[in-house]
Amino acid sequence: DAGITQSPRHKVTETGTPVTLRCHQTENHRYMYWYxxxxxHGLRLxxxxxxxxxxxxxxxxxxxxxxxxxxEDFLLTLESAxxxxxxxxxxxxxxxxxxxxxxxxxxxxx
Amino acid sequence: xxxxDQPTEMTATEGAIVxxxxxxxxxxxxxxxxxxxHAGEAPTFLSYNVLDxxxxxxxxxxxxxxxxxxxxxxxxxxxxxxxxxxxCAVSPTGANxxxxxxxxxxxxxP
Numbered sequence: 001d002a003g004i005t006q007s008p009r010h011k012v013t014e015t016g017t018p019v020t021l022r023c024h025q026t027e028n029h030r031y032m033y034w035y036x037x038x039x040x041h042g043l044r045l046x047x048x049x050x051x052x053x054x055x056x057x058x059x060x061x062x063x064x065x066x067x068x069x070x071x072e073d074f075l076l077t078l079e080s081a082x083x084x085x086x087x088x089x090x091x092x093x094x095x096x097x098x099x100x101x102x103x104x105x106x107x108x109x110x
Numbered sequence: 111x112x113x114x115d116q117p118t119e120m121t122a123t124e125g126a127i128v129x130x131x132x133x134x135x136x137x138x139x140x141x142x143x144x145x146x147x148h149a150g151e152a153p154t155f156l157s158y159n160v161l162d163x164x165x166x167x168x169x170x171x172x173x174x175x176x177x178x179x180x181x182x183x184x185x186x187x188x189x190x191x192x193x194x195x196x197x198c199a200v201s202p203t204g205a206n207x208x209x210x211x212x213x214x215x216x217x218x219x220p
Contacts, residue, residue, distance in 0.1 A: 031206060033207060035210075040212060041212060042197065042210045042211055042212035042213055043153075043197070043199075043210040044210075045207050045209075048206065048207055050206060058207065090152060090153075095206060096140050096141065096201040096205065096206060096207070096208070097141070097158070097201075098143055098155055098158055098208075099153075099155070099208060100155070101152040101153050101154075102152060103151070103152050104151075104152055
């Protein structure tokens with residue numbers, strides 16, 4: 001869906017380096033979310049935002065931080081990447097009436 | 111806490127009917143969603159149930175029983191392109207995000 005884009009699509013990084021993933025939306029949605037998806041665990045919420053500069057933690061927030069300085073952009077930062085953060089990361093917009101997902105970012109930490 | 115259960119894998123034959131079950135225990139209930147996810151792609155919305163009963167949309171139907179904490183997704187006239195993972199997700203009362211089950215991987219065979 002052109003209304004929500006993620007970058008990069010793929011990234012390989014080394015343990016201990018910082019990494020930032022970007023989510024951009026053109027739908028003017030108030031709520032934005034970051035999930036990770038791992039085999040056997042499904043989609044798990046990392047952080048979400050309910051407005052500019054308003055964010056909250058999800059169930060797997062340790063090791064991650066987020067920022068939202070504009071309605072359109074929601075950034076996810078891994079301060080010091082670890083191998084356990086190798087995953088597929090999905091951004092979503094919407095709310096408790098359903099989501100639209102971005103195409104995902106496949107992150108590999110070596 | 112939230113608990114959502116669905117079978118890990120299912121196999122069905124092209125042209126047949128398959129039912130994918132989902133049971134949930136959540137702190138309040140604001141709706142249940144089904145998403146389809148093809149390998150390597152983002153989840154896409156299939157259905158939303160908030161009241162008891164059956165919602166039909168073409169070859170796909172979704173059923174909800176709130177008293178039993180139970181839903182199913184029914185796929186009729188299966189096609190090869192229906193091979194995908196099917197994610198059950200619940201919106202609990204007072205939450206601003208969805209909680210996902212681990213997904214059911216459906217394989218359609220000729």
